[in-house]
Amino acid sequence: MAQIVVIDYGMGNLRSVAKAVEHVAPDQSVIISSDASEIANADRVVFPGQGAARDCMRELEDRELTQVVLNSAKEKPFLGICMGMQILLNHSEENEGIECLGLYAGNVRFFGNDLKGEQNEKLKIPHMGWNNVDQTIDHPLWQNIKNHSRFYFVHSYYMDPEDKSLVAATCDYGINFVSAIAKDNVFAVQCHPEKSAQDGLQLLKNFTLWNGD
Amino acid sequence: MSLAKRIIPCLDVKNGRVVKGVQFVDIRDAGDPVEVARRYDREGADEITFLDITASSDDRETIVHVVEKVAEQVFIPLTVGGGIREVKDVRRMLNAGADKVAINTAAVFNPEFVKEASERVGSQCIVVAIDAKKVSTEGEKNRWEIFTHGGRKPTGIDAIEWAIKMADFGAGEILLTSMDRDGTKIGFDLELTAAISDAVNVPVIASGGVGNLDHLVDGVTKGKADAVLAASIFHFAEYSVEQAKRHMASKGIEVRL
Numbered sequence: 001m002a003q004i005v006v007i008d009y010g011m012g013n014l015r016s017v018a019k020a021v022e023h024v025a026p027d028q029s030v031i032i033s034s035d036a037s038e039i040a041n042a043d044r045v046v047f048p049g050q051g052a053a054r055d056c057m058r059e060l061e062d063r064e065l066t067q068v069v070l071n072s073a074k075e076k077p078f079l080g081i082c083m084g085m086q087i088l089l090n091h092s093e094e095n096e097g098i099e100c101l102g103l104y105a106g107n108v109r110f111f112g113n114d115l116k117g118e119q120n121e122k123l124k125i126p127h128m129g130w131n132n133v134d135q136t137i138d139h140p141l142w143q144n145i146k147n148h149s150r151f152y153f154v155h156s157y158y159m160d161p162e163d164k165s166l167v168a169a170t171c172d173y174g175i176n177f178v179s180a181i182a183k184d185n186v187f188a189v190q191c192h193p194e195k196s197a198q199d200g201l202q203l204l205k206n207f208t209l210w211n212g213d
Numbered sequence: 214m215s216l217a218k219r220i221i222p223c224l225d226v227k228n229g230r231v232v233k234g235v236q237f238v239d240i241r242d243a244g245d246p247v248e249v250a251r252r253y254d255r256e257g258a259d260e261i262t263f264l265d266i267t268a269s270s271d272d273r274e275t276i277v278h279v280v281e282k283v284a285e286q287v288f289i290p291l292t293v294g295g296g297i298r299e300v301k302d303v304r305r306m307l308n309a310g311a312d313k314v315a316i317n318t319a320a321v322f323n324p325e326f327v328k329e330a331s332e333r334v335g336s337q338c339i340v341v342a343i344d345a346k347k348v349s350t351e352g353e354k355n356r357w358e359i360f361t362h363g364g365r366k367p368t369g370i371d372a373i374e375w376a377i378k379m380a381d382f383g384a385g386e387i388l389l390t391s392m393d394r395d396g397t398k399i400g401f402d403l404e405l406t407a408a409i410s411d412a413v414n415v416p417v418i419a420s421g422g423v424g425n426l427d428h429l430v431d432g433v434t435k436g437k438a439d440a441v442l443a444a445s446i447f448h449f450a451e452y453s454v455e456q457a458k459r460h461m462a463s464k465g466i467e468v469r470l
Contacts, residue, residue: 015310019285051335113414117215124416124439126337126385130217130259130469150217150469152259152290154337154385172215195290195312197254 001029004208005042007069008034009059011083012050013194020194021046024205036068044208045072047188049083053108053157054095056083066101073103073186077212079204080188085181086159088188094157104183106161115174126156127173133180133191135169140213141187141206142168149199151191153179159190185212217469218433219259219440220457221418222447224249226295227266229275231448243448246279247286253447254287256454259469261287262315262388262442265295266363277309284310294342294388303330307338315388317342318361321368324382331383340418341384345372345405346392357405364392372405373412380413387413388442391421398424398445406436418442426452426460433466 004025006018014032022030033039047069049056060066072078073088080088087100092108100108115123130150135142158177161167168187169180180189187207193200224231224246231243243249250261261283265276273296280293293306294315306314320327320341331339344364349356357372376387389409391402401419410417419438423429423446432441446452458468 013307013310013312015308016284016288016312019310020288023285023288050337052332122414123216125414126416127216128337128386128416129219129439131215154290156336192290195288197289201288 001027002043003029003031003041004044004046005039006030006032006046006048007039007065007084008032009049009056009063009065010034011056011059012048014048017046017048017081017194020201021204021208024201025208028208034063034065036065039065039068039072042072042076044077044079044210046079046081046207047072047084048081048194049087051083052095053083053087053092053098053100056087057098057100070101070103076185077207077210078186078188079207080186081194082155082190082192085188085190086157088181088186089159089161092157103186104161104163104166104181106159106163108157109160110157111174117174123174126154128154130196131171131173131191133169133171135180137168137182139168139182139187140210141182141203143202143206145199145202145206151179151189151193151196151200153191155190215467217259217467218438218461219418220429220454220461220468221260221262221292221440221442222253222258222454223262223264223420223442223444224448225264225266225444226276226279229279232266247282249448250283250287253454254289257458257469258289258454259440260290260292262292262294264315265293267295277305280306280309280311292340292388294340299326300330300333303334303338307334313338313340313386315340315342317344320379321359321361321370324378327379327382327384331385336383336385339384340386340388341376341379342388342390343372343376343379343409344390344392345402347402347405355404355408357408360392364395373408376409376413380415384415386416386418388418388420394422395420396445397422400424400428401432401436401438401441403431403436406432406438410437410439416440426457429457430461430464430466433461434464
């Protein structure tokens with residue numbers, strides 16, 4: 001039985017993520033783990049995350065999971081969610097500047113406190129709720145998901161990768177920001193598919209069927 | 214196309230059952246929380262909020278099991294409030310499958326708790342619930358005070374100042390209930406809602422007083438709310454969540470359909 005590991009580093013709604021993955025992959029084993037060898041042996045890895053960048057990085061280091069996360073991102077189908085997407089870059093502006101995992105070059109930036117919408121209306125921070133995800137590439141993880149479908153977001157920072165060829169989707173909230181990236185066996189999203197009803201479940205299902213090509 | 218305004222059905226849960234009171238008394242039974250949550254999810258609810266109004270802390274475990282069961286079947290954001298007093302309560306609810314917790318009375322008695330909780334689990338998980346009542350008299354400038362204990366105890370704290378302070382302390386969202394309107398079905402206190410929404414930079418959920426679908430529209434257009442919360446109009450099947458969304462969309466409000 002193929003094994004999907006949801007990486008536990010004490011940050012985020014792991015149970016929700018695991019339950020949603022179980023729901024779409026009843027024929028695969030889903031475990032929540034902070035054990036490096038279990039993660040290394042997994043067939044697929046989900047890297048969730050919530051909270052502050054500083055805490056995420058510290059918790060990963062305390063649990064000695066940094067290397068196995070980076071290795072997984074090079075070897076097998078890997079799905080980053082929310083902070084699990086942001087900290088793949090090498091730097092975040094959060095907490096006065098945090099060095100992150102550095103899998104890709106780029107910065108994680110703050111939306112700013114004076115964000116304005118199309119009619120010059122004030123936009124609240126965090127960006128919280130259901131927004132349209134504009135797919136910019138064809139990808140197995142977008143299969144059976146209509147372009148511009150709404151997904152649930154909650155974040156105050158957004159990813160700005162240097163290599164724009166990574167971009168798999170964008171989203172508008174005062175600015176046009178990167179809401180998904182894809183490269184080789186890695187796919188990562190800013191939104192929470194585990195909380196995005198049918199389209200979110202479809203994305204997770206696509207991930208559980210994806211071999212990373 | 215941009216961020217949708219959210220419709221959030223609210224379930225008041227007492228001893229594991231959904232109930233709804235009128236101005237916090239006269240409790241009516243409205244069903245099994247898991248079944249009700251599943252129905253709302255099918256109808257397209259954007260989130261679901263549970264407020265545990267169980268009186269005794271001995272019975273708090275009940276709500277944890279409710280959240281666990283709902284989170285296994287419903288894949289939209291869940292907020293849980295009621296009896297959240299310490300970081301361990303926050304963690305317990307998040308571990309059970311809640312995405313956010315609503316802190317009310319405990320924030321008033323210990324504002325630092327909001328700071329501590331948001332630093333530990335992130336602002337995105339912390340909703341501060343504010344129960345406000347108008348205290349100004351006719352002809353005076355509008356003023357609202359916050360009340361605790363289900364609207365029974367005045368605190369002397371100005372609602373707008375409190376909302377600003379809570380956002381500074383790390384609240385990721387404000388759940389604003391007008392105690393004057395709660396259960397009355399005459400609509401939100403729109404002046405209160407707009408005043409708070411203008412004062413803070415975090416999203417504001419309007420609550421208290423929804424009796425028809427136009428009230429939801431007004432909450433967004435006149436009250437400037439980012440989300441609207443209602444209980445009884447959905448529980449007793451007067452309207453479905455989908456009807457509510459279609460009505461809002463017909464008035465030019467962006468919703469997830």
